[in-house]
Amino acid sequence: MNDKRGPTTGQLEFTFSRRALFIGGVQAAVGAVVATRMAYIAVAENEKYKLASESNRINLTLIPPRRGWFIDRIGKPIATNRADFRVDIIPDRLQNREQTLGTLTQLLDLKQEDLERIEKELKEAQGFQPVQVAAGLDYESFARVSVRLPDLPGVSPRQGFSRFYPSGAAVGHLLGYVGTVSAEEYRLDKNPLLITPGFKVGKQGLEKTMEMRLRGKPGAKRTEVTARGKIVRELSTRSDTPGKPVQLTIDIDLHNYAARRLGVESGSVVVIDCLTGDILALVSMPCFDPNSFSEGIGRLEWKMLNSDDRIPMLNKSLQGLYPPGSTLKPMAALAFQQQGIDPEEKVVCGGGYRLGNRVFKCLGRHGPMDMRSAIMKSCNTYFYAMANRVGYDAIAPVAKQLGLGQEFPLPFQSQRYGTVPDSAWKRKKYDQEWSRSDSLNAVIGQGYVIASPFQLAVMAARIASGRMLEPEILLKNRAAGKHLPFPEEHLQVARDGMDLVVNGAGTAVRSRLEIPGITMGGKTGTAQVRAIKGGQRGQGGARRFRDHGLFVCFAPVAQPRYAAAVVIEHGMGGARAAAPVAKDVLTFLYDREKAMASLEALEAGWGGGIDERMARQYAAFQAGQGVPVAERSEM
Amino acid sequence: MNGIVPAPIAALPWRVIFVLFGLATFGTAVLYSAAGGSFSPWAGNHFLRFCVLMTMAVVMSRLPLDFWKKITFPLYLVLLLMLVAVELIGFAGGGSQRWINLGVITFQPSELMKPTVVLVTAWFFDRLPPSKITGWDAIWPVAIMLVVPSILVIIQPDFDAALAYIFCAAVVGFLAGWPLIYFIGGGVAVAILAPLVFFFGLRPYQQDRVLIFLNPENDPLGAGYHITQSKIAIGSGGIFGKGFGNGTQSHLDYLPEGHTDFIFATMAEEWGLLGGLxxxxxxxxxxxxxxxxxxxxxxxxxxxxxxxxTCTIFFYIMINLLMVVGFAPVAGLPLPFVSHGGSSMLTMMICVGIIMSIERHPGRKAFS
Structure with a gap:
């Protein structure tokens, strides 16, 4: 057995025991490595892994806060929250898109139009951002989806709140609407609340500008979930803190009435409290229904809104600009008196005014006119003559003091402030000198001068109250404005003229208030949409060429309390279209029953109230679009 | 002997039985908790199995060493035939199969082959004249005895088993006195070949697996998920653990295989570093x-x-623990005596039984 070159049994025994010890050492080393590693993970990195374990286990769901209400000046709700059921899709968790959508279509009776929107939003959605399938569901539909959930991964039915505007379209422009956060908005503010299903932000109007006050604080629900997402138990729930309510100066009943009273016309009504400057009504019609937006507006409805020639998406009271026409005459009267013109001085109206070799026409042959009767009859000749005497540079500052050309510090996204022209303005804008005929055009509210219905209402309120009223939409205690820099007698002349317009032998005598002891002063205006050619006076023909009808007013004449401006687009005349609306709106403030009777008679002729007519319009539009399939429209 | 305890019982290797009993009981407790505080489906089964197999090991310890020596080679041949049979059954059944169903228990030949490889290589070195240990004659028979079962299990495919055979044979060779140069050379060869194999021998998806092992966080939902969740379970347990029955990783199914391969993580979450130690x-x-x-x-x-x-048992422990703490790739090896699973427990108990037999029959100095 002994080989000189090989090991012996004894040597191997020795080798064995050494190597066995070595293996024991290796084993001990491995044990030490595992123990050390474990200690490192469990002690040094304990915090990190504890957190990871908790975030595995706990699913935090935000509960969107209920939005603060909008309430009117006496606390009536203008915008509230309505409990509703909704169904969303979380794109990340969606597994079989076709099948899931198919099942949902069946369960919720989705229309082709809804499906297109969902498909489109799913395509654009980022993984975490839920896509709304349907909102405002009844409990039955909600339950139908809920029981099928195991077969519908990625579908999330929820109970939540959606914005509700009891007045519907009437407050669309005033409040704007709410909608889901866009990808752009989320990029600017990475607040996880923004992408919580059911959370909406203000997209327009006061809803947008008052967003931070209205938003509130989200609640949270902590649930323990398994790796497969099954909820084991609810750990804790912190309820949401609703946003704070916003009280507006609006008188919602008056506002709604005015909106309804505009009827089938396209126009605006603005009512201002002459004591404070509070905006009591700020109506622009026609308007979208903000409720449609809070539930996610359909493609077709959107298309209809954008193709309507009455522009329901535009807030005409703040953003519509019109030549104010003769409504500026009381203002001009103030300027004339400021320049020393005696209100008793008479100008004889022979049907026009000659300036150089051009005759500026009047609407009639009024004979001798003083300042009051010129306002009453809306005699252009008188105003031509006086404007030619004082020049428009003397009138423009008065116009500005009364609110024309002014942008007010109101929480609306955009106001258009129009133009009060003067020589400096013209030089800057056109590099031309101001001409006398420019003055003549401007003084009757044509030519370069344009203003919004809201500015006209402010002007009426300031003339009526004699105070520098600042319009306000958020209700708060404020000091009444200081006196305008005009003597009371000057203001009284303008008011007298306006009194005569309605209660004398003026242009709006048919719109006298039928309320004992209360009279209304006003001024009509008819604004040309295009230059008069030939004999055409803008009183007929295609709608878009017809004159706008305007009316500014205040009541009661004895002690002005309310001022208003009404603009009816293409209404063909202030007396004909705008003054009757103003009459009913002011009547509503004093005698609701009478005003409602008048409105109900009118609505019967128009084919129902706002909602009814809008529903009919939508149905007609839908029918006109045929089967809405291959249509593509931009949202 | 003081006479109170009967001699045959007192002669049992109580110390190791206590150790194993400790491990199995601890495992039973963890399995009880992992099932949400229930003996079914794992804990009761586990403990019962331990008791039966422990008894089997004690019976085995009664058999003389010569018995093991005599049956070694026949046992090896029988297992080889069984591996072939499994292959054929699997082929006929149209899928890979690793076990033979004997009615009472399912029987996994590749698993039993692990201790058998140890027996057969030891048997070989015992017969080899000590002087030949450095020569070629000490290598080729081992190589043949290793290659045949390895190929058979690789076909299954079960690379882990083949790796275990190589490890077992290498350990026995090391203890038997193979020149150290074999092991150093082997280590160097692996160090050189591993990168080459990685870059030229592996398909991209196989490369991904290796990369995921090196960086599990890069693949949180795929293969890295196991390792990440295991580390979260151990790490969140801290020093004293979350308490018995309070492990969320295992109870809420975040930890995969929490009752078998990753039982150590399940344990560590509830018992902490203390339990691990x-x-x-x-x-x-x-x-x-x-x-x-x-x-x-x-x-x-x-x-x-x-x-x-001993090293066969160690191989299981090492691979499993290193995997669970994130130091080895995910491999399907259970933690001996703690994990739920009959096949591995059988293997482990056979190992223990034979070692106990050796302890009982250390041999006589006179023979050597």
Missing amino acids: IIIGLYVLLMRWGLKVAMESTNRYGQLVAGGL
């Missing part, structure tokens, strides 16, 4: 016992078998 400590005692038996045996076959089988 207890288990490691019990394993240290077990290993020390096995190596001590090997060193105290005077019989070369007994030495090599005891050392080799």
Whole structure:
């Protein structure tokens, strides 16, 4: 057995025991490595892994806060929250898109139009951002989806709140609407609340500008979930803190009435409290229904809104600009008196005014006119003559003091402030000198001068109250404005003229208030949409060429309390279209029953109230679009 | 003997039985908690199995060493035939199969082959004249005995088993006195070949697996998920654990295979570092016992078998624990005596039974 070159049994025994010890050492080393590693993970990195374990286990769901209400000046709700059921899709968790959508279509009776929107939003959605399938569901539909959930991964039915505007379209422009956060908005503010299903932000109007006050604080629900997402138990729930309510100066009943009273016309009504400057009504019609937006507006409805020639998406009271026409005459009267013109001085109206070799026409042959009767009859000749005497540079500052050309510090996204022209303005804008005929055009509210219905209402309120009223939409205690820099007698002349317009032998005598002891002063205006050619006076023909009808007013004449401006687009005349609306709106403030009777008679002729007519319009539009399939429209 | 305890019982290797009992009981407790505080489906089964197989091991310890020596080679041949049979059954059944169903228990030949490789290599070295240990004659028979079963299990495919065979044979060769140069050379060769194999031998998806092992966080939903969740379970347990029955990782199914391969993580979440050290400590005692038996045996076959089988158990422990703490790739090896699973427990108990037999029959100095 002994080989000189090989090991012996004894040597191997020795080798064995050494190597066995070595293996024991290796084993001990491995044990030490595992123990050390474990200690490192469990002690040094304990915090990190504890957190990871908790975030595995706990699913935090935000509960969107209920939005603060909008309430009117006496606390009536203008915008509230309505409990509703909704169904969303979380794109990340969606597994079989076709099948899931198919099942949902069946369960919720989705229309082709809804499906297109969902498909489109799913395509654009980022993984975490839920896509709304349907909102405002009844409990039955909600339950139908809920029981099928195991077969519908990625579908999330929820109970939540959606914005509700009891007045519907009437407050669309005033409040704007709410909608889901866009990808752009989320990029600017990475607040996880923004992408919580059911959370909406203000997209327009006061809803947008008052967003931070209205938003509130989200609640949270902590649930323990398994790796497969099954909820084991609810750990804790912190309820949401609703946003704070916003009280507006609006008188919602008056506002709604005015909106309804505009009827089938396209126009605006603005009512201002002459004591404070509070905006009591700020109506622009026609308007979208903000409720449609809070539930996610359909493609077709959107298309209809954008193709309507009455522009329901535009807030005409703040953003519509019109030549104010003769409504500026009381203002001009103030300027004339400021320049020393005696209100008793008479100008004889022979049907026009000659300036150089051009005759500026009047609407009639009024004979001798003083300042009051010129306002009453809306005699252009008188105003031509006086404007030619004082020049428009003397009138423009008065116009500005009364609110024309002014942008007010109101929480609306955009106001258009129009133009009060003067020589400096013209030089800057056109590099031309101001001409006398420019003055003549401007003084009757044509030519370069344009203003919004809201500015006209402010002007009426300031003339009526004699105070520098600042319009306000958020209700708060404020000091009444200081006196305008005009003597009371000057203001009284303008008011007298306006009194005569309605209660004398003026242009709006048919719109006298039928309320004992209360009279209304006003001024009509008819604004040309295009230059008069030939004999055409803008009183007929295609709608878009017809004159706008305007009316500014205040009541009661004895002690002005309310001022208003009404603009009816293409209404063909202030007396004909705008003054009757103003009459009913002011009547509503004093005698609701009478005003409602008048409105109900009118609505019967128009084919129902706002909602009814809008529903009919939508149905007609839908029918006109045929089967809405291959249509593509931009949202 | 003081006479109160009967001699045959007092003669049992109580120390190792206590160690194993400790491990199995701890495992039973963890399985009880993992099932949400229930003996079914795992804990009761586990403990019962332990008791039966422990008894089997004690019975095995009664068999003389010569018995094992005599059946070694026939046993090896029978298992080879069974591996072929499994292959054929699997082929006929139209899918890979690793076990033979014997009605009462399912029987996995590739699993039993692990201790058998130790037995057969030890048997070979015992017969080899000591002087030949450095020569070629000490290598090729081992190579053949290793390659045949390895190929058979690789076909299955079960690379882990083949790796275990190589490890077992290498350990026995090391203990038997193979020149160190074999091991150093082998280590160097692996170090050189591994990168080459990685870059030229592996398909992209296989490369991904290796990369995921090196960086599990890069693949949180795929293969890295196991390792990440296991680390979260251990790490969140801290020093004293979340308490019995309070492990969320296992109870809420975040930890995959929490009752088998990742039972250590399940345990660590509830018992913390303390529990981990207890288990490691019990394993240290077990290993020390096995190596001590090997060193105290005077019989070369007994030495090599005891050392080799101890390392077979160690192989399971090492791979499993390194995997669970994130130091080794995910492999399907359970934690001996703690994990739920019959096949591995059988193998482990066979190892223990044979080592106990060697302890009981250390041989006589006179023979050597």
